[in-house]
Amino acid sequence: MDTVVESAPYATDCIECRMSADCTVVEVFGGGGHEWGLEGLRRMEETEVSDSLEDFAAPRMAAGALFIIGDRVLLVRKTYGNRWDIPGGYVNHGESPAAACRREVREEIGLDRPPTRLLVHDWAPREDEGDKLLYVFDDGALGADEAEIRLDGVEVDHWEWVAISRIDDYLIPRLARRIHHAYRAAAEGTTLYLEHGEPVLGSHPRS
Template sequence: MTTAADLALARLAAGALFVRDESVLLVHKTYGNGWDLPGGYVEPGESPAAACRREVFEELGIAALPHRLLVTDWAVVPEEGDKVLYVFDCGRLDDTAAIVLQTTELDDWRWVPVDAVHELTIPRLAQRIRRAYTAWQAGLTVYLEQGVPAPERRHTDDF
């Protein structure tokens, strides 16, 4: 019999995709891997969309409503375990003068061309951002595993 202790426990995180022309907004975190989408972990009892809204307000001082889900990405991070990461379309951000960085976690932000995201981020995150941008363009929602659409990912552990 399967018990609660046998079930996978994934950490949930939500990120915001802001688009301007062919660039996306990235923030530089003062910890971890550096450049990332605005966003963070989902708190207990909070939906991923609510977490996205909260994190954008905390990190950038902007009240942005997630319009739609672009990407769900299941990822295993050896040091941290399973994660499910959601990327939401948060629309255009034309008034960048309204950005007020949360300086305890962030020290910079910039518009980065989608084709150059890989120069600033880890490969899996770059793939996730590119897939989110493509989903945004096409009006789709995409399911990923480790940053890659699941049918393209080779499953070596299938039974």
């Protein structure tokens, strides 16, 4: 019966096709000679097959815009889901979060406003929705653009300036936490990393 003598990393050629491969090989003693078999390569191939895309995170991403006047933030009332929210929505395939934020603002309230900076990045997975990454961007002061707001009438049917002290009355808890921290980040000139709506790392003031 063949006996395994040595197993070690080795650069060798396939016994049958002579194709060169870097792998862990097994030296087998049998029939009075030595034979290098690509045992390690087989193991590596099996690992690659099992290491499928299902093993990697593929989070849903969403991006929203925060507009602030003093101690108030702009909220929109959507026609679906939990209703009150900030302007924003899910990121499309191949789209960046910043581009998605700009698109959603344009679609929902009729303003073409590129984000000015990132306020919070929130990792907030849910059992019913899987992994989620949520971004809130500062969209700058509205100024005269407030008079140009035009609701789409499909996804959004109302908008309102709401005092930051009252947003818990409008928003579901996880969203309210995120907006509170985004408001703080805007006031302090920081960007915050959140998990489930709460900071887990230090803030990073702008230089």
